[in-house]
Amino acid sequence: MALQSSASTRVPGPAQGFTVIIAGFLPIMAIVSMFPAVPAMIAHFGADPNASWKVPAMVSAPGLTIAITALFVGLLVDRFGRRRLLLGSTLLYGLFGVAPFLLESLDAIYASRLLLGLSEAAILTTLNTLIADYWNDKGRRNWLTMQGLVGPALSSVMIFFAGALTAWRWNGIFLLYLIAFPIFLAMLRYMYEPQREATPARVEGETADGVPWRTFATIGGVTLFASILYYVFIINGGLVWQELGVSDPGKIGRITALPSLFILVGAGVFWLLGRWRVSARGQLFAFLATLGTGLTIIGLASDWRMMILG
Numbered sequence: 001m002a003l004q005s006s007a008s009t010r011v012p013g014p015a016q017g018f019t020v021i022i023a024g025f026l027p028i029m030a031i032v033s034m035f036p037a038v039p040a041m042i043a044h045f046g047a048d049p050n051a052s053w054k055v056p057a058m059v060s061a062p063g064l065t066i067a068i069t070a071l072f073v074g075l076l077v078d079r080f081g082r083r084r085l086l087l088g089s090t091l092l093y094g095l096f097g098v099a100p101f102l103l104e105s106l107d108a109i110y111a112s113r114l115l116l117g118l119s120e121a122a123i124l125t126t127l128n129t130l131i132a133d134y135w136n137d138k139g140r141r142n143w144l145t146m147q148g149l150v151g152p153a154l155s156s157v158m159i160f161f162a163g164a165l166t167a168w169r170w171n172g173i174f175l176l177y178l179i180a181f182p183i184f185l186a187m188l189r190y191m192y193e194p195q196r197e198a199t200p201a202r203v204e205g206e207t208a209d210g211v212p213w214r215t216f217a218t219i220g221g222v223t224l225f226a227s228i229l230y231y232v233f234i235i236n237g238g239l240v241w242q243e244l245g246v247s248d249p250g251k252i253g254r255i256t257a258l259p260s261l262f263i264l265v266g267a268g269v270f271w272l273l274g275r276w277r278v279s280a281r282g283q284l285f286a287f288l289a290t291l292g293t294g295l296t297i298i299g300l301a302s303d304w305r306m307m308i309l310g
Contacts, residue, residue, distance in 0.1 A: 011302070015189075017143045020143065021147045021151075023187060029176065030097065033173060036163040037170070037249060038055055038238040038239060039241075041055045043170075044170040047069075056104065058109055061118050062113055062114070075119045077129050079129045091099075091180070094177055096177075097176075100113070101174040148271070159260055161251050164256075166250070230291075233295065235300075270286070
């Protein structure tokens with residue numbers, strides 16, 4: 001069906017779907033692409049006795065901001081509109097993301113990463129809202145599945161270039177954030193403000209008494225725990241490679257890019273688990289068991305082969 005001129009009657013198509021997929025990768029890139037640069041940045045700021053913990057803290061700083069501000073960003077989405085907030089936050093993402101390339105102070109870089117997290121929170125919240133606004137349940141599942149397939153491929157590409165840029169210059173990795181600007185132009189062209197429902201949809205499990213806080217707390221707690229485990233390798237992976245004798249950032253990026261494609265296998269496995277109607281608890285157990293096994297192998301690795309296996 002062709003897109004109509006009125007925003008209230010427009011029907012989202014592949015242009016909107018692929019723009020959402022690419023834009024949704026921006027917050028992931030902010031953390032995934034950083035790990036080849038951690039050893040190089042610690043070495044660059046070697047004169048700072050606290051660099052060994054400041055650099056990892058800088059890597060995870062956007063996640064901290066997201067955790068603190070995501071709840072309030074939801075209010076901004078309703079106040080300013082989806083499209084306007086998405087465009088503004090993506091533009092700021094590019095500016096804050098590239099800023100460390102021009103900075104020499106670790107504290108200033110940390111501050112820019114905190115601001116980057118604010119823009120990430122807005123991007124994540126707005127995109128999730130748009131996915132719900134644009135498509136019905138079937139459409140959401142289709143595009144989220146596509147995102148699960150495209151994301152790992154993009155991660156591998158970014159890890160490869162992250163290593164190469166860090167090998168060129170200690171803060172060269174931050175040039176990757178320039179990708180936000182062409183994505184901004186795609187949003188400007190294809191994303192539109194959806195028609196809002198007069199009556200908000202009720203959250204599953206919500207009663208007349210109010211919001212299901214217990215459900216939210218459980219989901220939030222599990223998500224937080226899983227996120228902490230996820231950050232373990234992202235923050236420390238480059239340091240582990242260094243301990244195994246691989247110190248060149250370019251080589252770290254090349255070696256890690258290939259096994260990161262196995263995320264595609266994981267996406268396929270969990271897609272099958274969903275098709276087989278495995279319960280949420282069963283899928284969560286599979287996730288934690290797989291992640292725990294991988295981290296254990298990495299912790300016991302004595303050479304690069306075991307590291308890749310982990």
